[in-house]
């Protein structure tokens with residue numbers, strides 16, 4: 001956008017907004033950019049597509065900072081879940097206070113809870129951070145279809161994947177560039193279909209396109225299934 005174009009947008013909104021309270025997406029549709037500091041209405045977050053407050057954007061940036069600390073230079077396996085947990089302190093890379101996902105996931109990858117090199121009395125957080133470092137060291141990374149938590153019962157998983165899957169696939173191709181993608185959970189089947197339907201040079205999914213079980217859920221055999229799939233591409 002040219003500087004003159006930007007001024008045009010701003011002046012246009014100042015005139016129009018009191019008269020025509022049009023939805024933000026229509027304002028965007030006529031070419032006003034997101035980098036206008038005077039814009040007082042919420043814009044769609046580029047992580048989840050939902051109109052976002054300043055607090056929402058701040059939380060998104062915080063999550064990105066947390067995960068970037070543990071991002072491998074070369075990603076071997078990119079695990080993909082639907083969306084991060086609602087509470088920021090439960091974010092996987094925080095590291096998560098809630099262990100519902102964190103522990104079974106890392107246990108299945110045989111990244112031990114009592115990591116070596118942790119000073120006695122250093123605390124649970126130091127031990128969890130050491131586990132995340134080992135996760136990173138092995139070339140693993142965890143990403144989401146929606147980079148922000150979704151409101152409860154906001155939409156079916158298939159809708160989220162249809163809405164945000166193409167953006168995720170672009171991130172996979174041009175940003176993450178993993179050797180393998182491993183969607184986590186049955187709800188991710190539509191994503192596998194999307195990945196399969198891609199262009200030539202398409203993205204390899206773990207376990208021949210099967211989704212992996214969500215760690216800690218489902219049948220008792222989930223851990224064996226999970227370990228077998230990971231070991232098939234990342235033997236230790």
Ligand SMILES: [Zn+2]
Nearest residue numbers: 045047048148
């Ligand atoms: Zn968001």
